[in-house]
Amino acid sequence: MPGTHAILSASSSSRWLACPPSARINAELPETTSVYAEEGTKAHALAEKTLKDYLAGGPAEVQSDNEEMKEAVQRYVDICIEKINAAKAASPDAVVHVEFRLDFSTYVPDGFGTGDMVIVSDKSLEICDLKYGKGVPVSAEGNTQMRLYALGAVEEFGMLYGFDIVRMTIIQPRLDSVSTDTLSAGKLLDWGRSIIPVAKEAYDGKGEFQAGDHCRFCKFRPQCKALAAYMTEKTALRKKQELTDLETVSILQAAKDIKRWLTDIEDYALGKALDGYDWPGMKLVEGRSKRVITNPDAAAAALINLGFVPSAVYKPRELQTMTALEKLVGKKSLAEALGDLIEKPSGKPTLVELSDKRPPLDITAKAADAFDDSLL
Ligand code: SF4
Incomplete structure (x- = not known):
């Protein structure tokens, strides 16, 4: 859930596990928030209330004036209820906890977080996490945030229940995405023990800077030299006149990251200039504007x-x-309500990586269509 303030938070664990010094640096930089984070907080509160009401014998219907949020949270709640019913059918002693504080400080200094829903029984342990965002689907497979939550749940319930299966599920209702990873409790504990030295390094502000995909939500991005080196390496070219196919592809694949990184640096530099900072060789001017009609x-x-x-x-x-x-x-x-009045026209041809889920575009069929049209 958004709004966790531990130095080594579970939600940022993919970052500090890969780049330990980023933990202290991020903790010292000012907090940022966004409309997306605020929406996420509201969606979590709504899900929590509905599930708690349901568990107390109330209805399972989400109540909200925001139709989009109501629909998405309802999808999440419905999936949670299916899981509750399945767990109770398999093991009548199953217990459900909603918005449950999970302490994983045995593995990570001061580490704690909140499990959106935890179902525990003698057969299995399941942690469910609601992700309200609809940017990119988040996979539960190898997800370090979910593993840390699961470690906290094993710490809490492992002595009382005899489960060996640990299931970690991420539900992203606005992307219709449900992703589950399953581990034995033994494997999970092995992983927990393996990260203890890195977590300690991160907590102490030590270790090597290491750039990668995990830099995406790092607040130090616009100032980080390791990231700048990583970005420039992505387009490091051999000394030849013409780009090879592989070089062109590596630039295409890096383009999105590099554009985002450049925008971060522009935003950061503009913010400092507006605060009165003088960048050598640069000045602040009024941007172009359009005439407007006032009334x-x-x-x-x-x-x-x-x-x-x-x-x-x-x-x-x-x-x-x-x-x-x-x-x-x-x-x-x-x-x-609109049925056939909604149509999805073909999208503009786009080059993507082979791992993309969309089927390849049939350009021979497109060319044949164009040829037929030209005969008309
Ligand atoms: S931007 Fe720099 S400090 Fe932040 S995670 Fe990446 S390499 Fe580490």
Whole structure:
């Protein structure tokens, strides 16, 4: 769940396990928040309330004015209830905890976090985590955040229950994604013991800087030399006149990361300049701007007064975007209400990596269509 403030938080563990010194550096940089994090916090609170009400004998319906959030949290709650019922059918002694504090400080100094839902019985232990974001699907496979939560749950319940199976599930309702990783309790404890030295190093602010995908949410990104070296290495080219295919592909694959990194540096440098910092060889200027009409009603009246017809003065009425309508009506309800009126046209051809889930584009069929059209 968002809002954990431990130096070695589970949610940032993929970063500090790979780059131990990043833990102290991030702890010392100012906290940042975003609308996405705030939305995530609200969704978690809604899920917690609904599940707790349900477990106390109440209804399992999510109550919210925000249709999109209501629908997504309902999907999460429904999956949790299925899991609760399955666990109780397999083992009537199964116990459910919602928003449960998990202490994994045996492995990670001061380490604690919150399990969104923990189901424990003599047969198995399951931790479920709600991810409200819809940016990228997060896999539970080898997920260090989930493993740390699971270690905390084993610490709490391992003595009381005889389970050997530990299941870790990430539910991302807005991406229709449910991902589970399963480990034996023994394997999980082995992993926990293996990270103790790295966690200690991270806690002490020691270790080697190591850049990689985990840098994505590091607050030190715009200032980090290790990341700058990593980004420039991504496009390190051999001394030849023409790029090889492999070099072109490596640039294409790195482009998204490099663009994001450049934007981070621009934002960071602009922020400091606005605070009065003088960057050598740079200056702060006013950006380009467009003229605006300060009072659209008065402007329209003046033009109609001059004899222009309203249909020429005003833009045609426009429907809200799909995202705005989904927020208003809810994803499922909008699909039901509009049915065939919703169409998904073909997307623009895009080059992606082979691991992408979308099927390859049939360019021969496209070329044949274009040829047929040209004969018409
Ligand atoms: S940006 Fe630098 S400090 Fe942060 S995780 Fe990457 S390498 Fe480590």
